[in-house]
Amino acid sequence: MTTTTSDNQELVDFLKNVNLFADIPEDSLESLGSSLKTTEFPENETIMREGAPGVSMYILRTGMVEVRKKDPLTGIDFLVAQLGPGASVGELALLTGRPRSATVNTLEATSVFSLTRADFRTLLIQYPEISLGMSRVLAERIEQANKNVGVEYVSLSKNANLDPKIVGMVPLNILKQHRIVPLAMSGRSLTLAMVNPTSVVAFDDVRRYVKGFIIEPRVCTEEDFNRFMSMEYAKLMKLKPSDSKVLRTQPVKPLAKSRRRGGLETQSLEDLEAEILGGLEVTTDEDEDVKPSEMELQTLSGDAPVVRLANNILALAIQKGASDIHIEPQEHGVRLRLRVDGVLQVESTLSRKIMLPLASRFKILSRLDISERRLPQDGRISLKIDDRAIDVRVSTVPAKFGEKIVMRVLDKSTSLMPLERLIDHPGVSGRVHKMVREPYGIIYVTGPTGSGKTTTLYSCLSEINEPGRNISTAEDPVEYDLEGINQIQTHKDIGLDFARILRAFLRQDPDVILVGETRDPETAKTAVEAALTGHLVFTTLHTNDAPGAFTRLEEMGIEPFLTASSTLGVIAQRLARRICANCKDEAEPDPSMTGFFGCSEADLPRTYKGKGCSACAGTGYKGRVGIYELMVMNDELRRKVTSGAKTDEVRDCAIRNGMMPLQKYAEYLVREGHTTVEAVMAVVSISETPEEE
Numbered sequence: 001m002t003t004t005t006s007d008n009q010e011l012v013d014f015l016k017n018v019n020l021f022a023d024i025p026e027d028s029l030e031s032l033g034s035s036l037k038t039t040e041f042p043e044n045e046t047i048m049r050e051g052a053p054g055v056s057m058y059i060l061r062t063g064m065v066e067v068r069k070k071d072p073l074t075g076i077d078f079l080v081a082q083l084g085p086g087a088s089v090g091e092l093a094l095l096t097g098r099p100r101s102a103t104v105n106t107l108e109a110t111s112v113f114s115l116t117r118a119d120f121r122t123l124l125i126q127y128p129e130i131s132l133g134m135s136r137v138l139a140e141r142i143e144q145a146n147k148n149v150g151v152e153y154v155s156l157s158k159n160a161n162l163d164p165k166i167v168g169m170v171p172l173n174i175l176k177q178h179r180i181v182p183l184a185m186s187g188r189s190l191t192l193a194m195v196n197p198t199s200v201v202a203f204d205d206v207r208r209y210v211k212g213f214i215i216e217p218r219v220c221t222e223e224d225f226n227r228f229m230s231m232e233y234a235k236l237m238k239l240k241p242s243d244s245k246v247l248r249t250q251p252v253k254p255l256a257k258s259r260r261r262g263g264l265e266t267q268s269l270e271d272l273e274a275e276i277l278g279g280l281e282v283t284t285d286e287d288e289d290v291k292p293s294e295m296e297l298q299t300l301s302g303d304a305p306v307v308r309l310a311n312n313i314l315a316l317a318i319q320k321g322a323s324d325i326h327i328e329p330q331e332h333g334v335r336l337r338l339r340v341d342g343v344l345q346v347e348s349t350l351s352r353k354i355m356l357p358l359a360s361r362f363k364i365l366s367r368l369d370i371s372e373r374r375l376p377q378d379g380r381i382s383l384k385i386d387d388r389a390i391d392v393r394v395s396t397v398p399a400k401f402g403e404k405i406v407m408r409v410l411d412k413s414t415s416l417m418p419l420e421r422l423i424d425h426p427g428v429s430g431r432v433h434k435m436v437r438e439p440y441g442i443i444y445v446t447g448p449t450g451s452g453k454t455t456t457l458y459s460c461l462s463e464i465n466e467p468g469r470n471i472s473t474a475e476d477p478v479e480y481d482l483e484g485i486n487q488i489q490t491h492k493d494i495g496l497d498f499a500r501i502l503r504a505f506l507r508q509d510p511d512v513i514l515v516g517e518t519r520d521p522e523t524a525k526t527a528v529e530a531a532l533t534g535h536l537v538f539t540t541l542h543t544n545d546a547p548g549a550f551t552r553l554e555e556m557g558i559e560p561f562l563t564a565s566s567t568l569g570v571i572a573q574r575l576a577r578r579i580c581a582n583c584k585d586e587a588e589p590d591p592s593m594t595g596f597f598g599c600s601e602a603d604l605p606r607t608y609k610g611k612g613c614s615a616c617a618g619t620g621y622k623g624r625v626g627i628y629e630l631m632v633m634n635d636e637l638r639r640k641v642t643s644g645a646k647t648d649e650v651r652d653c654a655i656r657n658g659m660m661p662l663q664k665y666a667e668y669l670v671r672e673g674h675t676t677v678e679a680v681m682a683v684v685s686i687s688e689t690p691e692e693e
């Protein structure tokens with residue numbers, strides 16, 4: 001058949017561009033191609049898993065894969081690369097016989113040529129040019145790996161010329177306890193082979209013997225360590241045979257004191273800081289007007305302790321459930337703050353000298369230009385921890401004392417609470433439940449930034465997420481992964497805004513649409529049109545209370561009668577700190593609360609508070625609880641809105657029709673013991689009058 005020839009030519013053209021085969025003469029490629037086996041992988045399939053034995057390698061023919069690598073110190077899974085046709089994966093483990101050093105998942109349906117070790121050997125004999133391509137691929141891979149994780153494998157048997165003076169710097173019992181071997185010293189760093197490089201205690205113990213050195217961890221296998229201890233240590237250290245019984249490696253006891261929590265382990269930031277400062281040779285003081293070259297920045301930020309400090313900051317934030325990480329250079333130090341449950345807390349203040357390497361490290365991780373320090377930049381880091389996908393949005397802004405870095409942590413796998421758990425008040429959650437099952441109309445969720453609007457929207461969506469419904473979302477950024485939903489991220493730089501995505505959705509036969517935010521007339525107008533043409537639309541607005549939504553829409557040019565006929569309801573909300581369940585206790589009656597409850601001192605209800613315990617770091621609060629104000633439209637409210645009534649009138653009418661105002665809902669939460677008057681007052685002003693005149 002004639003098609004065979006053109007297929008073959010296509011294959012030859014493809015193979016020419018495969019890095020591995022680039023040195024093979026074109027006329028040999030056809031026969032090479034015919035000996036390759038093709039395997040198909042569907043989307044979201046794991047082709048190889050980190051730590052598994054490597055028996056084959058793969059060359060991508062079509063499709064796209066992601067390569068992820070775990071930082072053994074913190075357990076964070078970093079996205080190392082995304083690879084497309086022509087790239088090869090798995091050759092390292094195939095050659096060394098060691099476990100896979102990375103996990104490879106398909107991002108779309110992917111077709112690969114797979115080569116077993118035997119296939120690869122045969123090919124290598126037939127086409128020796130492959131070894132040239134191979135060295136190139138490997139060199140690139142090593143460069144990439146060093147850049148991304150900074151912990152390498154090491155073989156003790158290949159380090160035959162170990163120096164007894166260095167090995168002997170740490171006593172035998174410590175070596176055995178932590179399964180470590182000091183390998184080399186250069187300058188101020190000590191290279192340490194470790195079976196478990198995540199052991200924080202090992203670092204601390206080694207530092208008691210080797211002071212002032214930066215510890216550069218390397219990973220060695222357990223067999224390698226045991227073999228070294230039983231066969232070589234005594235010889236190397238010239239021990240007498242009578243000492244031999246101490247050499248038998250004992251089973252390792254679990255660490256008594258471990259900082260491991262939630263799958264993460266962190267080394268103290270101060271320890272890491274001390275390590276970095278001990279090893280810093282390049283002056284990085286901004287005042288001296290030193291401008292380090294890109295190369296110097298690369299080197300500084302690739303230093304193992306800097307890598308670990310950056311990883312530990314991320315791990316710490318995730319462990320504490322922080323939503324934001326602030327790294328702020330100040331006159332005398334670098335302040336690290338984490339936002340937990342809506343409150344910014346100072347975590348640590350580090351030396352100013354750390355700022356430049358640390359900032360560079362975060363910029364490398366988020367693929368930003370490390371030499372640009374005068375302009376704001378935005379990037380992202382994609383992480384995985386125990387199979388949870390975490391997206392970190394990185395933003396840098398030049399400030400007076402250097403670049404300020406703010407990172408927003410988005411745990412996309414956070415499980416969504418069902419509406420009735422999210423909204424504590426059974427009456428209110430019941431009405432929301434009913435409202436989201438309407439066939440068309442708009443539901444607005446309002447409140448200030450950080451008031452949990454997105455969570456409410458997603459809870460609503462998951463309530464109605466069924467295969468029979470086409471649900472599409474436009475978001476900035478995508479904060480949750482919901483199965484079966486088309487989620488689109490806006491891209492301002494290419495003009496892909498909410499309004500444009502919304503118009504595109506309407507051509508895609510949607511049933512339900514979520515628009516992250518309505519902040520411009522065009523989005524507002526398109527959303528109303530969508531609702532009036534039979535779609536259910538969810539979106540957010542920046543207003544303080546539910547009735548205020550109508551004024552805001554009018555300001556955006558929506559006619560009141562269109563608003564009245566398209567709106568199903570408005571949910572206004574706030575988040576207040578929740579009393580820690582672990583140390584919750586009855587509170588003393590407080591006469592100052594009479595204003596809040598609108599009653600006399602004798603009638604004050606019983607309230608609760610957290611005494612403070614280890615679970616809540618002594619604050620008495622853990623997590624947050626939503627305060628809601630639900631306004632469901634009815635005929636009377638529609639007439640009011642159409643007539644152009646003021647916010648106050650709409651509010652009175654809504655209350656007459658059963659709306660429980662924010663303040664009343666807050667009171668309910670306090671009486672039920674979910675939160676305190678103090679926590680509520682921090683987010684809801686009781687004397688709050690509607691903001692519009």
Ligand SMILES: [Zn+2]
Nearest residue numbers: 580583613616
């Ligand atoms: Zn507590």
